[in-house]
Amino acid sequence: MQRKSNVIIVLLLALSLLASSLCLASCGETDETTETQPESGTAAEAETTAPSAYEKVKKDDWNGRAFTILCRDEGRNTYLRDFLVEEFGAKGNTLLDDSVYERNRVVSNDLHIVIEPIAYGDYAAVNQAILTQSSSGTDDYDAIVGHLYTYTGCAVNKTLWNLADLETLDMNAAWWDAECVTNLSAYGYTPLLCGDIVPGSMTQSACLAFNKKLMKDMNKAEPYDAVRAGTWTLDMLFEVTANVTSDLNGDGKIVPEDDMFGIAANAIDTFFSMYYGCGTRFIEVDADGVPGVDYDRDKAIDVYDKMYHGLITQQAFCLTNQAIKHTDVFIAGRALYLDNKLLGMSRLSAEMSDDYGIVPEPKYDTAQKDYCAFINGDTPLVGIISSETTPEFSGAVLEAMGAYNYTNITPLLFEIVTKSRNARDPESAEMVDVIISHRVFDFAYFYDTDLGWLVYDNLKAGKQSVSSAMKTAERSTVNQLKKLVKEMAK
Numbered sequence: 001m002q003r004k005s006n007v008i009i010v011l012l013l014a015l016s017l018l019a020s021s022l023c024l025a026s027c028g029e030t031d032e033t034t035e036t037q038p039e040s041g042t043a044a045e046a047e048t049t050a051p052s053a054y055e056k057v058k059k060d061d062w063n064g065r066a067f068t069i070l071c072r073d074e075g076r077n078t079y080l081r082d083f084l085v086e087e088f089g090a091k092g093n094t095l096l097d098d099s100v101y102e103r104n105r106v107v108s109n110d111l112h113i114v115i116e117p118i119a120y121g122d123y124a125a126v127n128q129a130i131l132t133q134s135s136s137g138t139d140d141y142d143a144i145v146g147h148l149y150t151y152t153g154c155a156v157n158k159t160l161w162n163l164a165d166l167e168t169l170d171m172n173a174a175w176w177d178a179e180c181v182t183n184l185s186a187y188g189y190t191p192l193l194c195g196d197i198v199p200g201s202m203t204q205s206a207c208l209a210f211n212k213k214l215m216k217d218m219n220k221a222e223p224y225d226a227v228r229a230g231t232w233t234l235d236m237l238f239e240v241t242a243n244v245t246s247d248l249n250g251d252g253k254i255v256p257e258d259d260m261f262g263i264a265a266n267a268i269d270t271f272f273s274m275y276y277g278c279g280t281r282f283i284e285v286d287a288d289g290v291p292g293v294d295y296d297r298d299k300a301i302d303v304y305d306k307m308y309h310g311l312i313t314q315q316a317f318c319l320t321n322q323a324i325k326h327t328d329v330f331i332a333g334r335a336l337y338l339d340n341k342l343l344g345m346s347r348l349s350a351e352m353s354d355d356y357g358i359v360p361e362p363k364y365d366t367a368q369k370d371y372c373a374f375i376n377g378d379t380p381l382v383g384i385i386s387s388e389t390t391p392e393f394s395g396a397v398l399e400a401m402g403a404y405n406y407t408n409i410t411p412l413l414f415e416i417v418t419k420s421r422n423a424r425d426p427e428s429a430e431m432v433d434v435i436i437s438h439r440v441f442d443f444a445y446f447y448d449t450d451l452g453w454l455v456y457d458n459l460k461a462g463k464q465s466v467s468s469a470m471k472t473a474e475r476s477t478v479n480q481l482k483k484l485v486k487e488m489a490k
Contacts, residue, residue: 052407053175057400058168059110066114067397070141072126072380073119082198082380083145084117096199099409107400115397123147127154130385134159137387142394144385145198149377152184152446155191156487161384161391164190169395175406177201180381183281183441187489188289191383194441196410197402198380203343203413205373206273207435208237208362209330210337212355218244218336223359224427227434230366234278234303237263237337237362238310244336245315254315256324262316264326264335269376270317271307271456272445273339276374277361278303282444282451283481291443291485293451293478297470303364304455304466312462330356341376342435349424358428360435370438377446444477447484451477 069083083104085097093101104115118141120126126146131154133140154160163169164185171181175196184192194201215222220240226232241262248259256264263270280303284294311317316337318329330338331352338348338356348356360371384394414432445452450473458466 053173054400054403054407057403058396059400060396061112062393062396064112064114065393066116067143067394068116068118068141070120070126070129070144070146071117072123072146073121082200083115084119096409096413099412100199103401103404103409107397107404111397111400113397123150127151130154130159131157134386139387139389141385142388142390143382143398145380145382147377148192148194148375148379148381149446149448151381151383152192152448155184155189155383156447156484158189158487158490159386160191161386161388161394162189162191163193163384163395164188166391166395168392169399173399173403175402177439177441179439180441183283183285183443184446185285185289186291186443186485189488192381193383193398194375194379194381195402196405197382197398199405199409199413200343201375201379201381202410202436203341204375204379205342205435205439206269206277206339206361206376207342207345207373207431208337208339208359209345209348209356210359211330211333211335212357214333214336214354220336222357222427224357224431227359227371227431230363232359232362232371233365234274234306234310234362235365238306238314238316241310241316241336242314248334256318256326256329259334261318261329261335262314263311263337263339264329265311265317265339266326267317267319267456267460269341269374270311270339271459272376273341273361273374274307274311275303275455276440276442277372278364279368279370279372280364281440281442282454282477283442283449285443291481293444293474293481299364301467301470304458307455307459308464312459312464342432355424357425358431358435360431371434372438372440373435375439375441449477449480449484 071083082100085101085104086093088098088101088105090097107113108115120129123146126144127150129141130144130146130151132138134154164171170176171190171193172178176193177195180192180194181190184190196202210223212222223232223236223240226236244260244262245254246260247254251258278299280295280300282293282295282300283291285291318326318335326335327338327340327344327347329335331348333354339361345358360373363371382398384391384398388394414436442452443449451470454466454470454473458469463469
């Protein structure tokens with residue numbers, strides 16, 4: 001997600017305020033101070049009194065109205081907990097939980113509303129509730145948050161409101177993800193939004209971890225300098241991990257439970273993460289909002305070839321099963337690299353004895369401008385059902401929540417939860433900023449087209465060449481896209 005330049009100032013201010021509040025809570029207030037107070041009218045005073053993003057948002061009085069938001073219940077860490085938490089200071093609450101609780105309290109007081117998150121079930125149940133409300137014309141839920149990949153089916157069926165039409169919601173604001181707005185919209189129809197309002201979505205950003213002990217034992221260089229220099233590429237990753245996979249116990253077979261791997265990976269994430277990390281997409285949405293199949297075929301084929309060689313031929317990849325997961329292999333010290341997402345790094349911090357580092361997914365080549373973090377289908381997204389009778393009310397509340405999170409919760413998430421708790425060195429904390437700076441959404445993937453699943457399907461099947469399958473998938477995707485945009489353009 002492209003962040004605006006003032007985010008660093010916001011981060012520092014948020015941390016300073018957090019530290020001050022913790023001190024007051026533990027030590028009690030005092031009249032004594034050793035700080036030098038700025039003179040009235042100075043630049044320092046002007047900076048500290050500048051209105052925050054949340055302060056700038058319009059706050060109408062909604063006269064105690066309930067704001068009901070339908071949430072997926074099964075993904076408590078990335079869905080429900082973005083909106084519904086126990087009371088402040090409750091047993092088991094994290095600092096992030098308490099901050100969300102405080103967000104609800106502040107927004108409720110300022111807009112004179114009652115926030116009522118509703119835990120409904122798995123994503124299929126949420127989708128059915130959306131379809132039921134839309135078709136019946138009822139107004140049970142003011143907003144929804146659900147599983148992004150399957151949830152887009154509701155967008156295609158026009159059962160979601162066009163958020164671009166709401167005057168109370170500014171999609172150009174810093175707290176909404178511009179990549180999501182552009183690449184999941186069609187013909188000016190924007191049914192889904194992602195951004196600061198759903199902290200769980202930030203932790204879905206794809207990344208890699210590496211084992212520092214193994215790096216040293218194998219006399220390999222840590223990749224931090226390469227990331228900074230812009231030379232951290234797919235070729236470099238596969239060169240470093242070549243010949244690492246090995247039969248540790250000499251039983252003549254390589255299995256996740258016993259042996260060493262160059263990369264421990266989860267196919268459903270890794271095949272997408274590495275491909276999209278190369279700055280590729282299959283469908284582009286043009287300046288007029290028209291999505292079309294538009295990509296560099298030669299580059300796409302070359303990326304696939306590199307991935308096949310690095311993941312399949314080199315056996316730098318272990319399929320997960322019920323007995324052991326890819327993260328288990330890495331924690332056990334039997335993988336040089338782990339392909340994961342920021343959310344998964346919390347297990348490393350808690351369970352791994354070896355030191356590790358965090359880096360972004362590698363680029364395609366040094367000419368690629370940005371490191372790109374793929375956002376998979378488990379990412380939560382917000383929307384409004386098409387039968388909502390007062391969508392301007394829903395938009396106003398979502399806008400206020402997003403702005404509040406941008407000012408107060410996102411800095412906390414990145415600085416304390418994502419960095420301090422999940423990273424063990426300052427370099428990894430630096431890398432987190434790189435990882436979340438450019439998040440990738442592809443229309444082809446999220447709207448379930450054949451091209452969107454091309455790389456995954458063929459690598460999973462062990463197909464060495466993708467050229468022929470690509471031609472077939474492209475033809476079918478063109479036809480799929482015609483049907484999709486026909487519905488979305490109505």
